[in-house]
Amino acid sequence: EAVVSTQSTGELVRLQEEQRIHAFALLAERKRRMREAEESGKRQVEERRRMEEDEIWRQMVNCHQGTMETYLEDIISRSVSRTADEQARTEIHAKAEKINDIAYDMESKRDRLQSENMVAELVYSFLLPEVEKETLRENVKREQRRHILAAHSVIHGQASGIEKEGGSSADSGN
Numbered sequence: 675e676a677v678v679s680t681q682s683t684g685e686l687v688r689l690q691e692e693q694r695i696h697a698f699a700l701l702a703e704r705k706r707r708m709r710e711a712e713e714s715g716k717r718q719v720e721e722r723r724r725m726e727e728d729e730i731w732r733q734m735v736n737c738h739q740g741t742m743e744t745y746l747e748d749i750i751s752r753s754v755s756r757t758a759d760e761q762a763r764t765e766i767h768a769k770a771e772k773i774n775d776i777a778y779d780m781e782s783k784r785d786r787l788q789s790e791n792m793v794a795e796l797v798y799s800f801l802l803p804e805v806e807k808e809t810l811r812e813n814v815k816r817e818q819r820r821h822i823l824a825a826h827s828v829i830h831g832q833a834s835g836i837e838k839e840g841g842s843s844a845d846s847g848n
Contacts (some may be wrong), residue, residue, distance in 0.1 A: 781789075
């Protein structure tokens, strides 16, 4: 009996020890799950924060890229414009030199009568259009004046007719 009691006591201690170990294992498992849940929440918060920072970074890069593209377009545009101006000036100077050379060459080959004819043609081409414009302006002014006078006479004629009607109705009322 003492052996059975010792065995029972040993078995009871072993069973209690197993229960205690099982309880510790359950407690450890519970703590592990809670830590994993906390870490998962932290990871989700960190992931959201990282996504927000990435979006901010993307928008900032897009803004800088747009600004840079505009800046480069302005530089290229100014450069093209400056180059076109320089090229146009160069071409104009070259053509002006050719025209001057031709004019000097013609001047050296022509006599006094031809020079006077050329001057007369230039004066004619400049002055006659101006004279024609002035004549046209005078004609337009004359026509406008005629229409204004006609409008005044119509208006004054109607006004005097109204005054006469108003005067005769006032007389008939007495």
